[in-house]
Amino acid sequence: MATSLDDLPLRDDLRGQSPYGAPQKKVPVALNVNENTHPIPEDVARDIVESVAAAVLEVNRYPDREFTLLRRSLAAYLGHGLTPEQIWAANGSNEVIQQILQAFGGPGRRALGFPPTYSMHSIITRGTGTEWVEGGRDEGFRISPETVVREIERTDPDIVFLCGPNNPTGTPLDIATVEAAYAATRGIVIVDEAYAEFMPADIPSALTLLPGRERLLVSRTMSKAFAFAGARVGYLAADPAAIDALRLVRLPYHLSSLTQAAAVAALRHADEMLAMVDDIKGQRDRIVARLEELGYTPWPTWSNFVLFGGVDDPNAVFEKLLERGIIVRDLAIPGHLRVSAGTEAETTAFLDAMSDIRLGA
Ligand SMILES: *Cc1c(COP(=O)(O)O)cnc(C)c1O
Numbered sequence: 061m062a063t064s065l066d067d068l069p070l071r072d073d074l075r076g077q078s079p080y081g082a083p084q085k086k087v088p089v090a091l092n093v094n095e096n097t098h099p100i101p102e103d104v105a106r107d108i109v110e111s112v113a114a115a116v117l118e119v120n121r122y123p124d125r126e127f128t129l130l131r132r133s134l135a136a137y138l139g140h141g142l143t144p145e146q147i148w149a150a151n152g153s154n155e156v157i158q159q160i161l162q163a164f165g166g167p168g169r170r171a172l173g174f175p176p177t178y179s180m181h182s183i184i185t186r187g188t189g190t191e192w193v194e195g196g197r198d199e200g201f202r203i204s205p206e207t208v209v210r211e212i213e214r215t216d217p218d219i220v221f222l223c224g225p226n227n228p229t230g231t232p233l234d235i236a237t238v239e240a241a242y243a244a245t246r247g248i249v250i251v252d253e254a255y256a257e258f259m260p261a262d263i264p265s266a267l268t269l270l271p272g273r274e275r276l277l278v279s280r281t282m283s284k285a286f287a288f289a290g291a292r293v294g295y296l297a298a299d300p301a302a303i304d305a306l307r308l309v310r311l312p313y314h315l316s317s318l319t320q321a322a323a324v325a326a327l328r329h330a331d332e333m334l335a336m337v338d339d340i341k342g343q344r345d346r347i348v349a350r351l352e353e354l355g356y357t358p359w360p361t362w363s364n365f366v367l368f369g370g371v372d373d374p375n376a377v378f379e380k381l382l383e384r385g386i387i388v389r390d391l392a393i394p395g396h397l398r399v400s401a402g403t404e405a406e407t408t409a410f411l412d413a414m415s416d417i418r419l420g421a
Contacts, residue, residue, distance in 0.1 A: 073189065080183055088385040089409050091400040094227065094255075094365045096287035098336040098403060100326070108325040115321035123317035130320045133327040134295050138280070140267045145300040149323070150314060153254060153281040153294025158184045160277060160296075162309035164248045165190030165219055172217035174203055176393055178227045178252060185219075193217065201229040201359065205240035212244045220245055223252040224266065225259060228391050228398045230361025232259070238266045242273055248302075251278045255363035257285030257337050258344075263362075267297055274299035282323065284364060286333050293323045340364050344401035350411045354418045365400040367393070377417055384413045 065075070082093050091097070100108075131144040138147075150156045161184050165171055170191040173181045185192040195211030198204050203222070212220060220241050224233025233251070242249050251266040259265075266278045277298040282288035296303070326333055347366045348358045358368040371377050374397050378390045386409060389398040399410060 071189075073186065077183075077186060080180060082389065083387070085382075085387055087382065087387045089402065089406045090387050091402050091406065091410060092387045092389045092398075093289075094284060094363070094400045095289050096284060096336060096340065096364070097400070097406055098287055098340070100287050101329075101332050101335075104326065104329040104332055107329065108322050111321040111325035112318050115317045119317060121317075122313045123315060123320055125313050127315050127320050129324050130315070130327075133324050137327050137330050138267060138297060140265070140270070140297075142267070142270075142297055146270070146297050146303070147295060148298070148303045148306055149293060149295040150310070151292040151294070151319065152283065153252065153279045153296075154180050154184065155292075155314070156279050156294045156296045156306075157181070157250065157252070158188065159306045159309050160248065160250060160279075161185055161188040161190055161219065163305040169218040170215065171219040171221060172211060172215050173221040174211070174223075174226075176201070176226075176228055176391065177221070177223050178254075181221045181223070181252070190219070201226065201231040203233065203237050205234070205236050208237050208241045209244040212241060217245065218247040220247060220249045221252065222249065222266075223254075225255045225362040227254065227363065228365070228389065228393070229359055229367045230363045230365060231359065232263070232362045233266075235264050235266060235269065238269055238276070242269070242276055245275075247275065249273075249276050251276070253278055254281045254284055256280060257334060258341060258364045259362045270297060270299070274301055277302055282326065285337050286326065286330075287336065288323070288326055288333070291319060291322050291326070293319060339404075340401045343404060343407040346407060347399060347401060347411065351414065354414055356414075365398055367396055367398045369396045371395050371397055377414075380417050381410070381413055384409070386410055386413055 130149055131147040134147045135142045135144045165188050167189040170193055171185045172193050172195055174195045174197050182192045193215045198207050222233055238251055256265055277296055279296045282293040351358045351368050356368045356370040358366045374390050381388055
């Protein structure tokens with residue numbers, strides 16, 4: 061007998077909500093969830109497998125609850141003078157963000173975000189019983205310091221979400237906006253830097269703002285630049301006190317010993333793991349240039365994907381690409397689609413298909 065959600069004693073505030081829903085389809089060219097489409101190098105894979113194998117031999121024991129080695133590795137990778145006490149990690153940055161909401165949000169509290177932005181920010185906010193409120197962006201999806209201050213003063217949030225570069229638009233986030241947000245709010249400021257490695261090299265990360273700002277939390281992930289989406293490793297840099305707050309809500313032993321071993325091994329090969337980043341940036345710039353030639357309007361992007369407008373019927377283009385074995389993302393932004401930069405061959409397949417579609421072929 062089919063049971064629907066309506067038959068269950070679900071929390072009232074979850075009724076009518078939709079789950080995270082990026083389609084997972086097996087297609088030859090998957091450019092829909094901003095993964096790194098380059099597989100990890102085989103020698104790195106071998107080292108990871110050996111490390112995991114060693115961990116399996118001790119899997120009868122609970123893992124190091126404080127994932128000491130991993131925090132040390134992440135601190136070394138991030139640099140900026142960060143110490144392991146300033147690092148936290150979980151099963152994807154989504155879990156890190158959930159822990160932040162559990163510790164600093166909850167019923168009676170409010171989080172401010174700036175759509176269009178990463179859908180998980182609002183989903184996690186609501187999932188923790190926190191109220192989600194929305195601020196407006198400026199021209200070109202940007203957020204100026206003045207705008208962020210105005211929206212914070214209007215909504216008086218307990219938590220402010222900033223996403224830089226922003227997903228799904230690729231839009232840069234100025235560090236001045238983070239500084240202004242921090243100064244204007246009494247609450248927590250989360251800067252989601254999932255795409256930090258794809259920014260121009262000379263642009264400062266929000267990590268540079270951490271000293272003296274104990275309510276600023278900067279989240280990162282190994283899912284994108286690091287080609288590690290399947291392993292589920294996200295992390296955070298913040299004041300040690302903020303990390304103590306997360307210890308109050310995390311499940312004990314939340315990071316398995318296999319995950320810890322895999323991540324530490326991957327971080328030993330950070331240079332090799334990141335070797336594809338420049339190539340991906342090149343493919344991204346190629347997508348922007350070619351889509352412009354084809355008469356679409358790609359937005360400036362500092363990430364590994366491109367949001368482009370000028371699509372008369374996004375759903376029809378999405379379906380035509382799918383017929384050709386290519387999946388992109390339709391985010392219900394009118395006239396727009398988003399595509400992740402692939403390998404050179406994948407990117408070519410996408411651009412050739414877009415050219416055919418433009419010509420009505
Ligand atoms: C992809 C993405 C993440 C990654 O989440 P994980 O749980 O670490 O895989 C986080 N934030 C944004 C904005 C993203 O686009």
